[in-house]
Amino acid sequence: MQDCVSARARLVGVGALIGLGSAGLGCPGPDGGTFSAGLSAGVETSGSDDSDPTDTEDAECGNGVVEPGEQCDMGEGNSATGECTPDCQIWLCGDGYVNADYEDCDDANDVQTDSCLSDCVANVCGDGIVNEGVEACDDGNDIQTDECRNDCTLGTCGDGQIQDGEQCDDGNDDFGDQCPGCQFAFCGDGHTWLGMEQCDDGNEQDNDACLVGCIEATCGDGVVWTDNEMCDDGNLEDDDACPSSCEPASCGDGFTFSNGGPETCDDGNQVSDDGCDAECLAEFCFLLDNDEEVNLSGNDWFDACVMEVGDLVVVKLADENNEIVYEAQGVKVGVWTQDEITSTNASTVEYNENSHDQLITLDNGDKLFIAGKDADSGVYTCNTDLGNGYGIVLYPSNANWYINPKMLVMPLDGGVGGMAREFKNWGPEYEVSWNGGAPMNSCTEGVGGLVPFNGEFTLRVKPQ
Numbered sequence: 001m002q003d004c005v006s007a008r009a010r011l012v013g014v015g016a017l018i019g020l021g022s023a024g025l026g027c028p029g030p031d032g033g034t035f036s037a038g039l040s041a042g043v044e045t046s047g048s049d050d051s052d053p054t055d056t057e058d059a060e061c062g063n064g065v066v067e068p069g070e071q072c073d074m075g076e077g078n079s080a081t082g083e084c085t086p087d088c089q090i091w092l093c094g095d096g097y098v099n100a101d102y103e104d105c106d107d108a109n110d111v112q113t114d115s116c117l118s119d120c121v122a123n124v125c126g127d128g129i130v131n132e133g134v135e136a137c138d139d140g141n142d143i144q145t146d147e148c149r150n151d152c153t154l155g156t157c158g159d160g161q162i163q164d165g166e167q168c169d170d171g172n173d174d175f176g177d178q179c180p181g182c183q184f185a186f187c188g189d190g191h192t193w194l195g196m197e198q199c200d201d202g203n204e205q206d207n208d209a210c211l212v213g214c215i216e217a218t219c220g221d222g223v224v225w226t227d228n229e230m231c232d233d234g235n236l237e238d239d240d241a242c243p244s245s246c247e248p249a250s251c252g253d254g255f256t257f258s259n260g261g262p263e264t265c266d267d268g269n270q271v272s273d274d275g276c277d278a279e280c281l282a283e284f285c286f287l288l289d290n291d292e293e294v295n296l297s298g299n300d301w302f303d304a305c306v307m308e309v310g311d312l313v314v315v316k317l318a319d320e321n322n323e324i325v326y327e328a329q330g331v332k333v334g335v336w337t338q339d340e341i342t343s344t345n346a347s348t349v350e351y352n353e354n355s356h357d358q359l360i361t362l363d364n365g366d367k368l369f370i371a372g373k374d375a376d377s378g379v380y381t382c383n384t385d386l387g388n389g390y391g392i393v394l395y396p397s398n399a400n401w402y403i404n405p406k407m408l409v410m411p412l413d414g415g416v417g418g419m420a421r422e423f424k425n426w427g428p429e430y431e432v433s434w435n436g437g438a439p440m441n442s443c444t445e446g447v448g449g450l451v452p453f454n455g456e457f458t459l460r461v462k463p464q
Helices: 002-014 303-307
Strands: 286-290 312-319 324-331 367-371 391-395 407-409 432-434 455-462
Antiparallel strands (some): 286 455, 407 432
16 A cells, blocks of 8 residues: 555656556555546546645645646656646647647637637648638549549639630630630630631621621621611622722712723712712813823723714813813714724824814814824825824814914824824924914914913813
8 A cells, every 4th residue: 555655656656657647557545446646648537635626725836746726747858748747637629739749739619610620730731621711622532533523622724724614724814815714715615716716706606897707797708787888798899889998888988889880980979070070970081181281192091982882072261270271061963983983084084173173162162173093184285194093173163274273182193103293383382272262373483373372272072
């Protein structure tokens, strides 16, 4: 018994039996039971000394003596990480002290969703328990492609891992590449695949800004873009019924509807006397803007007028200030061809006044003579050199082309043989000759002869 008392005294004094069961160091007590140092690993036991267990006023934890209210006391050996805590209690999971040999943690609670589980094991990724605020998920497996990744973050599009429901995952949030929204890119997905698609509006309609095939709608693609185009004939030709504006051709739109259409010009307005009249008919088939230089050459300059549809001929002369100084019109006589215009006789005698069988009488009484393309007087003297190709002459009612022309329009060099005409006072500045309406004489040099005119002459052929 003395040995047990001594042993108990030693244990109580130094707490050397922490972690040992009472059965291993028990001593018989007065009632036939056993007593111990009051330590049993993680379990509190009652002692058998005579002190009042409720008398704790004199208890001093840390003095090495297990006193009432204490389960153990190892003196300076009491430790927050040992078997006897600084409170002189045998360590227990949940006491707030971490026993370094047996516990990962101890947060003194039984909450399973924080960083320390109720069994004092650290809550780690992969244990199947979500550490709230730290882990987004924890499915307890190492499958990287399910909803919860191995780092306990939720699988998301753009994380580089293909999860269920994803066709691809390229690790970015770029919707302009081949894997937008973790689905393979395709025309109609609503995302424009850069370098592969021009557009993608997420539908298969062919009348909006993005056509089937993910091609941007443009004028000329052959598809009418609703609310933006009125027509689209699949080309950008401006002379047909649907020009490059994709608006139906109309007079004044700036496009000449000549491909089967009624226009010969279109200057973007419906104003006459500006070269293109209000009905989009050209106000000239021939225009010569004369100055001191050579402005007219060759022998095809009047071809367009010969081929023009219509039988009303209009001549007009304007000065350098665009003021009209002469304007008159008359109806064709007969049918024009390039060789025969106001004379149907042989080209060698076309300029002879007796040959003017198709001379045009203008509404002011003047006569309009136009020589054919191959007209040639044959003999080159002053009064015959009106020949040598196309020539326009305006006479008074008593016509004589070299004695009293009111207006003469022709190039210095004609067409047949390319020979220069030999009128008096003749030079490049005389391509339009006009003397304010007074007659001139092409064979007279100086006063009374031809007078050069700086300005614009136009001739127009149109339907009446």
